[in-house]
Amino acid sequence: MTMKRRELLLSGAGAAAGVVAAGFPASAQTAPGGIKWDREADVVVIGSGATGLPAAIVAREAGSSVILVEAQPHTGGHAICSGGNVPLGGGTSYQKKWGIKDSPDLVFQDLTDWSVVEPNGFPDYRFNDREVIRAFADNCAATYEFLVAHGVVFVDKAPDKIGGSSVGNSVPREMHAAPMDWPLIQTGKPAAPEKRTTMSTGNGLMHPLAAAAKKAGVEILLNHKMTSIHRAAPFSGPVLGIAADNDGKVVNIRAHKAVIVGTGGSTNNINFRRMFDPRLTEEYCGVAGQPWSNQDASGELAGMAIGASLWGLFNNTGEFGSGITKPGTVGGQYGYVNLRWYPGSEVFDKARAIGLHVGDWQNLVLVNMIGKRFYDETARQFTSANYGSIDPYIPHNFRNGQNLKFNPNGFLDAALAGIGDGHNGGGPIWAIFDSAGVEREQWDPKPPYVDYDAGFCFTADTIEDLAKKIVMKYQRVPMPPENLAATIARYNSFVDSGVDEDFGKPKPLHKIAKPPFYAGWATPVLHDTRAGLRINAKCQVVDMNGEVIPGLYCGGESAGGFSLHGLARATCQGFIAGTHATAEERKA
Numbered sequence: 001m002t003m004k005r006r007e008l009l010l011s012g013a014g015a016a017a018g019v020v021a022a023g024f025p026a027s028a029q030t031a032p033g034g035i036k037w038d039r040e041a042d043v044v045v046i047g048s049g050a051t052g053l054p055a056a057i058v059a060r061e062a063g064s065s066v067i068l069v070e071a072q073p074h075t076g077g078h079a080i081c082s083g084g085n086v087p088l089g090g091g092t093s094y095q096k097k098w099g100i101k102d103s104p105d106l107v108f109q110d111l112t113d114w115s116v117v118e119p120n121g122f123p124d125y126r127f128n129d130r131e132v133i134r135a136f137a138d139n140c141a142a143t144y145e146f147l148v149a150h151g152v153v154f155v156d157k158a159p160d161k162i163g164g165s166s167v168g169n170s171v172p173r174e175m176h177a178a179p180m181d182w183p184l185i186q187t188g189k190p191a192a193p194e195k196r197t198t199m200s201t202g203n204g205l206m207h208p209l210a211a212a213a214k215k216a217g218v219e220i221l222l223n224h225k226m227t228s229i230h231r232a233a234p235f236s237g238p239v240l241g242i243a244a245d246n247d248g249k250v251v252n253i254r255a256h257k258a259v260i261v262g263t264g265g266s267t268n269n270i271n272f273r274r275m276f277d278p279r280l281t282e283e284y285c286g287v288a289g290q291p292w293s294n295q296d297a298s299g300e301l302a303g304m305a306i307g308a309s310l311w312g313l314f315n316n317t318g319e320f321g322s323g324i325t326k327p328g329t330v331g332g333q334y335g336y337v338n339l340r341w342y343p344g345s346e347v348f349d350k351a352r353a354i355g356l357h358v359g360d361w362q363n364l365v366l367v368n369m370i371g372k373r374f375y376d377e378t379a380r381q382f383t384s385a386n387y388g389s390i391d392p393y394i395p396h397n398f399r400n401g402q403n404l405k406f407n408p409n410g411f412l413d414a415a416l417a418g419i420g421d422g423h424n425g426g427g428p429i430w431a432i433f434d435s436a437g438v439e440r441e442q443w444d445p446k447p448p449y450v451d452y453d454a455g456f457c458f459t460a461d462t463i464e465d466l467a468k469k470i471v472m473k474y475q476r477v478p479m480p481p482e483n484l485a486a487t488i489a490r491y492n493s494f495v496d497s498g499v500d501e502d503f504g505k506p507k508p509l510h511k512i513a514k515p516p517f518y519a520g521w522a523t524p525v526l527h528d529t530r531a532g533l534r535i536n537a538k539c540q541v542v543d544m545n546g547e548v549i550p551g552l553y554c555g556g557e558s559a560g561g562f563s564l565h566g567l568a569r570a571t572c573q574g575f576i577a578g579t580h581a582t583a584e585e586r587k588a
């Protein structure tokens with residue numbers, strides 16, 4: 001097929017080809033579209049996370065040559081940072097071993113149950129795309145068997161509901177990937193011997209899959225960031241391959257069969273995420289899974305640039321699950337509750353602090369950018385529907401909502417509300433604590449636990465001086481010292497009276513009174529994406545006219561239509577995408 005000059009200039013293909021022509025070896029092949037291809041394979045996979053690695057392995061083992069490009073200098077994506085809690089059901093051999101009866105139909109019924117709502121009224125499953133869920137339900141058990149066959153070891157205990165988020169009410173499905181002897185990316189060392197078969201971590205999922213991909217002959221190109229997808233014409237014709245950036249050089253990789261997008265969502269693209277929620281401005285810089293890998297919406301943007309549609313957008317806006325979370329640690333940029341970076345980790349120089357893990361929120365108060373409290377500090381984040389969370393549960397029945405007590409938890413909404421000055425975003429949230437709190441929590445508020453240098457922690461001998469010291473990138477307006485002093489004095493009076501008259505914190509226990517005082521970063525953390533490119537049952541990407549884009553597949557957080565937290569959705573869609581991509585006819 002020959003591209004006309006005008007089409008070539010309009011498409012990403014033409015632009016990238018021009019750059020390559022200037023700087024790449026003459027031996028590079030010239031494809032029909034006029035692009036100088038530097039590399040070629042049957043299937044090109046973008047991203048080495050929970051979607052990309054299974055997709056690459058499936059395609060390679062079915063006989064396709066596979067190149068996988070990964071933007072980072074290491075594999076694993078957010079998946080390797082994860083808790084490794086994997087809710088794959090539908091009648092797995094694992095479920096059978098523990099006497100749990102499940103089926104594809106039950107998975108489908110659970111994940112499309114319109115009647116399931118959270119105590120704040122938000123529905124977990126109502127807006128799921130039935131075609132996408134049916135495909136997941138039908139491939140769920142096979143994906144589990146695939147993972148085990150490729151070296152993943154699950155903790156030997158009955159499936160439960162620990163670590164899940166919107167995984168269905170009928171039966172327990174959550175399994176836990178054991179780290180075995182693999183090094184943990186958080187520390188650089190293997191887990192303690194007694195925990196290697198009992199703890200749950202994404203290391204236990206992703207190290208074996210990376211090893212399996214290499215063993216199968218998948219060629220993994222690290223430090224290759226996909227920058228565009230080549231299509232025959234801007235909005236028509238088949239996908240031809242991709243352009244990737246490798247240390248400033250453009251590398252064009254031809255895909256004879258298909259390209260699979262597994263780039264992992266949009267949590268760290270400020271403008272993209274604000275399409276879903278205008279409040280998510282730049283101060284939400286503590287994205288979970290960073291700085292290991294970056295969710296910058298590059299897969300979605302590259303797909304949209306050649307005509308792909310976005311899909312199921314409510315799922316990324318609904319207030320359930322862990323899309324936005326309360327931090328679990330304070331004093332460092334990356335405060336996600338279950339992920340800490342230690343010296344020894346490959347990325348500790350970027351993370352800069354371990355953070356102070358909060359055992360009891362009675363030991364601190366939370367204030368906004370202008371030094372005012374906004375909610376009961378002990379309140380939690382949004383909930384989600386998992387096995388047992390609705391009792392009694394009657395599938396697809398209005399009583400599920402009727403039996404629920406409306407009880408919205410507004411902690412995150414209050415934190416994101418802002419200071420009433422016409423700006424979006426809630427601004428920084430600071431944990432204010434004193435040295436008595438430090439003793440009770442047994443904290444060591446010094447590096448490497450906290451990050452003074454980059455302005456995520458401050459200390460002073462008086463409350464007023466502490467407020468004056470809070471100067472950092474995201475502190476848009478100075479914190480008035482008199483505000484913070486008044487807030488702490490009022491809070492201390494609540495400790496005396498035993499009643500939090502402002503926010504109903506259950507019996508405030510401890511005064512903030514013993515210097516030195518501290519302010520630690522405690523701004524909500526963005527966690528995962530539940531909307532992206534429109535896909536069909538085969539994980540083929542669909543355009544704005546409802547037509548399949550030939551040769552383009554997507555799965556995981558970059559795909560839309562599916563409200564389910566993380567790993568099961570991503571691994572299963574990788575499995576589906578790899579299966580169908582490899583079955584495509586090879587283009588000449």
Ligand SMILES: Cc1cc2nc3c(=O)[nH]c(=O)nc-3n(C[C@H](O)[C@H](O)[C@H](O)COP(=O)(O)OP(=O)(O)OC[C@H]3O[C@@H](n4cnc5c(N)ncnc54)[C@H](O)[C@@H]3O)c2cc1C
Nearest residue numbers: 047049051071077078079083085226264289556557566567
């Ligand atoms: C701290 C944490 C804990 C979690 N715990 C759980 C849990 O217990 N259970 C659960 O189900 N889910 C969990 N999740 C969510 C789960 O890890 C993710 O939903 C899942 O990894 C998403 O898979 P993915 O393939 O879409 O993206 P990822 O796994 O993030 O992989 C995307 C990959 O693509 C690469 N990439 C991105 N852009 C490009 C580009 N332009 N070119 C080349 N490469 C690119 C990235 O570097 C990355 O390696 C957790 C997430 C985090 C951060």
